[in-house]
Amino acid sequence: MSGHAQLASEVIDISSWNPDDRFPAYPEGTREKSLWISPQSPPLPFLIGGHRYLFKHASRRHPAQFWCEVIAYRLGCLMGISVPPAYAAWKSKSNESAALIEWFYRRDDKNVRYEPGTVHMKRLIPNFDVKKGCQHNILTVLKILSEIDAGLIPDMARILVFDALIGNTDRHQGNWGILWRGTPPRPELAPAFDNGTSLGHEILDDKIVSFVSDPAQTKRYIEKGQHHMRWNQTEDKKCGHFDLIKWLLNQYPGLRQNLFGCLAFDMDVLNTWMRVLPNFPVPVVPTLERIQWIECLLRVRIERLRAVLTSRD
Numbered sequence: 001m002s003g004h005a006q007l008a009s010e011v012i013d014i015s016s017w018n019p020d021d022r023f024p025a026y027p028e029g030t031r032e033k034s035l036w037i038s039p040q041s042p043p044l045p046f047l048i049g050g051h052r053y054l055f056k057h058a059s060r061r062h063p064a065q066f067w068c069e070v071i072a073y074r075l076g077c078l079m080g081i082s083v084p085p086a087y088a089a090w091k092s093k094s095n096e097s098a099a100l101i102e103w104f105y106r107r108d109d110k111n112v113r114y115e116p117g118t119v120h121m122k123r124l125i126p127n128f129d130v131k132k133g134c135q136h137n138i139l140t141v142l143k144i145l146s147e148i149d150a151g152l153i154p155d156m157a158r159i160l161v162f163d164a165l166i167g168n169t170d171r172h173q174g175n176w177g178i179l180w181r182g183t184p185p186r187p188e189l190a191p192a193f194d195n196g197t198s199l200g201h202e203i204l205d206d207k208i209v210s211f212v213s214d215p216a217q218t219k220r221y222i223e224k225g226q227h228h229m230r231w232n233q234t235e236d237k238k239c240g241h242f243d244l245i246k247w248l249l250n251q252y253p254g255l256r257q258n259l260f261g262c263l264a265f266d267m268d269v270l271n272t273w274m275r276v277l278p279n280f281p282v283p284v285v286p287t288l289e290r291i292q293w294i295e296c297l298l299r300v301r302i303e304r305l306r307a308v309l310t311s312r313d
Helices: 066-079 117-124 138-148 152-166 205-212 215-223 241-251 253-263 267-274 288-310
Strands: 033-037 052-056 086-091 096-102 112-116 177-181 186-189 226-230 238-240
Touching (some): 066 086, 066 096, 066 152, 066 267, 112 117, 117 177, 138 152, 138 226, 152 186, 152 226, 152 241, 152 253, 152 288, 205 288, 215 288, 226 241, 238 241, 241 253, 241 288, 253 288
Antiparallel strands (some): 033 052, 052 096, 086 096, 112 177, 226 238
């Protein structure tokens, strides 16, 4: 899954694009976003003509956060994880920059139906709190997938490895789902979308140097990382990223080689590409120090995941 490694010369200006007439302002999530339709003759070959794209901003406190979506896509391609393409983009008319994220199904495709995880969580937990998602838990998620098609479980496990690597804390019930395609419809897990709450985005620029220069501080930060999911619907404690992968291996030992394969990519390829991101011609770019911070986080998390995946405890 090679995907496309966006170049600095390929930044997308959506100023001339048309807003999606059904959802000009996208109502889901906490960060500002809007839906746009690409031109029928797209300006770049990796864009789909007449397709829906999400223009997703960063939070005001963390203006470079949208880059996490772009980096997560590139990382997903290298790992062989299905992640919606995400590119650096801007509106030249308003001088706004954001991630431009490809919608993972065509809006006019009548042979595709999408069901968010929320629908299934509510089906199995009648009093499920959609707003807080505090009953979102791995046991119920696995029950849902096994009832639909047990073949979806390895795909979810791979997404959870991806989340552990990027430190994603926001894979809540609305951030995964099932796609039904074809006639008769067959289920598949939706791509791992909404990856912005990751890659140490919340650490402010002036604090990064202390983390990069102190491996112990970085390791403590990583070990504190938690998934959105709980262990079961009555427990308030969230799953640690690496504890969850270890638990999955105990439940499904046959997944070990599959999951280990997610880490068999060349980190130098990613690092070389990330080092040019500060040169992209958009209003907000990550600093070189932030790129080094992301490299540091990924290196340590890869080592931690490999230790978990090779352990037989």
